[in-house]
Amino acid sequence: MQKNVYEANLFLPKAGLVKLTWGNVSQINRDLGLIVIKPSGVPYEKMQEADMVVTDLSGKVLQGELNPSSDIPTHCVLYQKFPEIGAVVHTHSKWAVCWAQAGRGISAYGTTHADTFYGTVPCTRDLTQTEVEVDYEVETGKVIVETFNEKKLDPLAIPAVIVKGHGPFTWGDTPQKAVENSLILEEVAEMALHSEELASATECLLPGYLLDKHYFRKHGSAAYYGQF
Amino acid sequence: MQKNVYEANLFLPKAGLVKLTWGNVSQINRDLGLIVIKPSGVPYEKMQEADMVVTDLSGKVLQGELNPSSDIPTHCVLYQKFPEIGAVVHTHSKWAVCWAQAGRGISAYGTTHADTFYGTVPCTRDLTQTEVEVDYEVETGKVIVETFNEKKLDPLAIPAVIVKGHGPFTWGDTPQKAVENSLILEEVAEMALHSEELASATECLLPGYLLDKHYFRKHGSAAYYGQF
Amino acid sequence: MQKNVYEANLFLPKAGLVKLTWGNVSQINRDLGLIVIKPSGVPYEKMQEADMVVTDLSGKVLQGELNPSSDIPTHCVLYQKFPEIGAVVHTHSKWAVCWAQAGRGISAYGTTHADTFYGTVPCTRDLTQTEVEVDYEVETGKVIVETFNEKKLDPLAIPAVIVKGHGPFTWGDTPQKAVENSLILEEVAEMALHSEELASATECLLPGYLLDKHYFRKHGSAAYYGQF
Amino acid sequence: MQKNVYEANLFLPKAGLVKLTWGNVSQINRDLGLIVIKPSGVPYEKMQEADMVVTDLSGKVLQGELNPSSDIPTHCVLYQKFPEIGAVVHTHSKWAVCWAQAGRGISAYGTTHADTFYGTVPCTRDLTQTEVEVDYEVETGKVIVETFNEKKLDPLAIPAVIVKGHGPFTWGDTPQKAVENSLILEEVAEMALHSEELASATECLLPGYLLDKHYFRKHGSAAYYGQF
Numbered sequence: 084m085q086k087n088v089y090e091a092n093l094f095l096p097k098a099g100l101v102k103l104t105w106g107n108v109s110q111i112n113r114d115l116g117l118i119v120i121k122p123s124g125v126p127y128e129k130m131q132e133a134d135m136v137v138t139d140l141s142g143k144v145l146q147g148e149l150n151p152s153s154d155i156p157t158h159c160v161l162y163q164k165f166p167e168i169g170a171v172v173h174t175h176s177k178w179a180v181c182w183a184q185a186g187r188g189i190s191a192y193g194t195t196h197a198d199t200f201y202g203t204v205p206c207t208r209d210l211t212q213t214e215v216e217v218d219y220e221v222e223t224g225k226v227i228v229e230t231f232n233e234k235k236l237d238p239l240a241i242p243a244v245i246v247k248g249h250g251p252f253t254w255g256d257t258p259q260k261a262v263e264n265s266l267i268l269e270e271v272a273e274m275a276l277h278s279e280e281l282a283s284a285t286e287c288l289l290p291g292y293l294l295d296k297h298y299f300r301k302h303g304s305a306a307y308y309g310q311f
Numbered sequence: 312m313q314k315n316v317y318e319a320n321l322f323l324p325k326a327g328l329v330k331l332t333w334g335n336v337s338q339i340n341r342d343l344g345l346i347v348i349k350p351s352g353v354p355y356e357k358m359q360e361a362d363m364v365v366t367d368l369s370g371k372v373l374q375g376e377l378n379p380s381s382d383i384p385t386h387c388v389l390y391q392k393f394p395e396i397g398a399v400v401h402t403h404s405k406w407a408v409c410w411a412q413a414g415r416g417i418s419a420y421g422t423t424h425a426d427t428f429y430g431t432v433p434c435t436r437d438l439t440q441t442e443v444e445v446d447y448e449v450e451t452g453k454v455i456v457e458t459f460n461e462k463k464l465d466p467l468a469i470p471a472v473i474v475k476g477h478g479p480f481t482w483g484d485t486p487q488k489a490v491e492n493s494l495i496l497e498e499v500a501e502m503a504l505h506s507e508e509l510a511s512a513t514e515c516l517l518p519g520y521l522l523d524k525h526y527f528r529k530h531g532s533a534a535y536y537g538q539f
Numbered sequence: 540m541q542k543n544v545y546e547a548n549l550f551l552p553k554a555g556l557v558k559l560t561w562g563n564v565s566q567i568n569r570d571l572g573l574i575v576i577k578p579s580g581v582p583y584e585k586m587q588e589a590d591m592v593v594t595d596l597s598g599k600v601l602q603g604e605l606n607p608s609s610d611i612p613t614h615c616v617l618y619q620k621f622p623e624i625g626a627v628v629h630t631h632s633k634w635a636v637c638w639a640q641a642g643r644g645i646s647a648y649g650t651t652h653a654d655t656f657y658g659t660v661p662c663t664r665d666l667t668q669t670e671v672e673v674d675y676e677v678e679t680g681k682v683i684v685e686t687f688n689e690k691k692l693d694p695l696a697i698p699a700v701i702v703k704g705h706g707p708f709t710w711g712d713t714p715q716k717a718v719e720n721s722l723i724l725e726e727v728a729e730m731a732l733h734s735e736e737l738a739s740a741t742e743c744l745l746p747g748y749l750l751d752k753h754y755f756r757k758h759g760s761a762a763y764y765g766q767f
Numbered sequence: 768m769q770k771n772v773y774e775a776n777l778f779l780p781k782a783g784l785v786k787l788t789w790g791n792v793s794q795i796n797r798d799l800g801l802i803v804i805k806p807s808g809v810p811y812e813k814m815q816e817a818d819m820v821v822t823d824l825s826g827k828v829l830q831g832e833l834n835p836s837s838d839i840p841t842h843c844v845l846y847q848k849f850p851e852i853g854a855v856v857h858t859h860s861k862w863a864v865c866w867a868q869a870g871r872g873i874s875a876y877g878t879t880h881a882d883t884f885y886g887t888v889p890c891t892r893d894l895t896q897t898e899v900e901v902d903y904e905v906e907t908g909k910v911i912v913e914t915f916n917e918k919k920l921d922p923l924a925i926p927a928v929i930v931k932g933h934g935p936f937t938w939g940d941t942p943q944k945a946v947e948n949s950l951i952l953e954e955v956a957e958m959a960l961h962s963e964e965l966a967s968a969t970e971c972l973l974p975g976y977l978l979d980k981h982y983f984r985k986h987g988s989a990a991y992y993g994q995f
Contacts, residue, residue: 124765
């Protein structure tokens with residue numbers, strides 16, 4: 084599991100999704116009650132597989148001499164409230180951050196989006212001053228969950244969120260899948276921004292039936308994309 | 312032929328035109344009644360020459376244990392209706408997709424465009440709900456053909472199309488040429504978008520006589536660009 | 540110290556922050572009264588560690604056969620007026636230069652910015668004709684200091700500035716840190732520009748309490764990001 | 768001389784200024800009455816030093832079995848009318864092409880521009896239909912010269928031009944310098960475009976005295992940038 088998490092973390096700078104130490108990947112083992120996560124602020128070039136930090140489900144360190152990512156409480160909330168996910172990724176990838184800074188979700192403007200995200204990737208509300216000051220990282224997790232609950236979204240059908248003023252979180256059943264979702268989110272974030280330079284948001288919006296077609300071409304029992 | 316198709320497919324990620332598995336190249340042998348195409352959803356790093364799938368002209372697999380690209384029915388329609396083309400490429404290349412998401416064709420704003428595309432690269436209409444639900448990939452091919460017919464365009468003079476909400480298809484006499492057309496389309500798509508940041512679409516439009524000059528400098532019996 | 544400065548200079552083109560010879564890094568040793576700086580106009584590929592120029596605190600060459608960077612007087616002013624900094628970097632990095640050319644400071648639009656810069660990275664006023672003609676590089680230093688004084692900004696809390704019509708200067712306690720600040724400035728400069736394509740400047744602005752949270756998560760006695 | 772021209776040509780794709788075969792570099796030897804230029808349409812990967820074509824001053828091939836670049840007549844006009852230049856470069860580099868497609872010159876928005884180009888890099892007028900049809904490449908050269916004459920510009924002080932609807936030409940005393948000017952033009956073209964996203968063209972314009980300062984810091988008898 085450490086190996087998986089280590090390699091998924093290394094993929095982030097390689098794919099251009101992370102500069103410096105701005106990102107982290109974790110994985111949960113629900114049977115053992117363990118989370119493995121990147122250590123906080125360790126440069127990717129120096130990071131070793133053995134540096135991965137093992138915590139319990141509340142983020143308390145069980146193994147490893149390094150501090151876990153300071154975002155560990157956010158990961159814990161997501162694992163608790165989204166019981167079907169197996170891995171979480173956070174980055175400051177450029178284009179997704181632009182949407183976060185603008186406080187906007189990313190609508191489904193094309194089939195590239197629809198192939199992975201079944202509708203708008205939502206943007207959270209601002210955290211209140213109290214939420215930020217009292218328990219920031221936990222509240223970040225909570226506001227993500229609140230966003231999915233209020234909009235009645237399925238975190239498995241839309242495995243990504245934009246945290247307002249901050250950046251993206253994505254998830255998946257494995258670290259590799261969660262990282263792939265980060266990469267796809269970044270790609271559709273850039274394309275959506277530039278599409279709006281060419282036409283209005285309304286004109287760019289994909290018809291619902293085409294969203295359905297592409298999403299279910301790749302997901303669910305009637306999927307027929309790829310090999311089986 | 313497998314080798315040709317395999318290498319043309321590999322060129323796509325190398326040229327930055329494809330991320331993950333978002334693209335495919337096929338080639339037709341009209342004498343033998345065969346199409347060779349990339350398998351569906353196979354990562355480029357793992358793909359072997361022997362993984363290329365051989366189908367008949369209706370897309371039915373003749374050789375290979377993998378499923379062909381799910382876009383094979385679109386390729387088949389294009390080969391049937393554009394009898395002079397020898398290869399087809401589909402990608403989700405970033406800038407061409409932006410035009411697709413905006414639902415706009417790419418006008419000839421400069422000689423870079425005119426050297427390859429003799430006029431606007433057209434954008435298809437939206438597919439109807441029925442077309443999407445009943446026979447999506449076939450209808451994608453049909454709407455491309457419809458677009459060329461209605462606008463009275465010659466697919467050899469404009470070897471590319473933007474499928475609305477989706478992305479580009481290009482073609483050529485060989486896989487290498489079809490892939491090169493994808494690369495050129497991506498380049499002119501980016502430049503056209505940014506040109507419109509500097510001046511209006513009308514101001515950017517190339518005079519018809521300059522379009523003629525550049526296109527026929529490279530194509531037809533009076534061409535004088537390159538070596539002979 | 541030459542080694543430090545040499546390696547920090549080499550990092551600039553590697554990180555895409557410098558093309559040709561458009562950048563320089565210096566370091567000060569306040570105990571010895573020495574500054575080490577890149578030589579002027581020497582291509583990075585040919586530059587040797589021994590080419591680093593050693594000057595006194597007024598920029599007079601003490602060691603080395605090459606001329607120091609023509610920006611040395613600006614560095615000297617910054618070292619004199621910002622007594623706690625240990626290194627200075629100047630580049631023409633693309634996105635920061637765009638803000639310089641537009642004559643605008645870069646507001647804190649997100650946590651990526653807040654993690655490093657405690658508020659707007661300010662833009663200087665235009666230098667007057669006399670300032671430019673009489674003692675340009677010294678006046679460039681002075682107008683940076685004037686900007687920080689007039690806006691009552693702490694150069695340690697905002698280790699960067701945009702010089703109007705010109706480009707960014709950053710600083711830090713070490714060359715490595717000053718260069719890292721250049722890289723971060725470039726990243727937030729690009730993201731801020733694109734964020735304004737998605738929402739108004741006002742809508743993009745980070746709440747003050749979130750700026751505080753992120754800045755002090757990484758700086759000061761209550762910091763808890765990273766390892767200790 | 769072939770070696771010089773060959774290496775300068777190879778630098779273009781390496782620096783990202785040229786895709787496919789879209790560019791060419793030539794050099795003149797005025798004493799011998801010779802021009803050396805890239806062959807037309809030969810891929811950079813296959814091009815050998817011996818493929819460089821030697822022509823007389825009217826572009827007639829003296830040595831080499833390949834056709835010279837189809838732009839050779841433009842180069843000849845520039846050499847004839849700008850008697851102090853030693854090398855010419857033409858590319859379809861992305862950002863400079865955007866300005867060409869928009870039909871706009873590139874104003875001096877910053878010191879990066881002023882360090883190399885002493886004022887606006889001008890854009891030519893449209894060629895007339897007759898000019899395009901009768902002697903296109905010669906007329907392209909003539910309209911460049913006309914632009915410099917009408918605006919009373921010195922081609923040594925502004926070693927670049929934007930040909931409307933087409934792309935940039937640059938020049939210099941050596942192929943290396945002319946290629947460097949292409950690279951700088953591309954950089955300032957991109958920065959100018961993005962600067963206009965942040966402020967109006969008027970707000971971005973550099974004061975004349977700062978243009979003077981930076982240009983003459985690097986050029987002329989009072990230059991003090993670099994080593995001597």
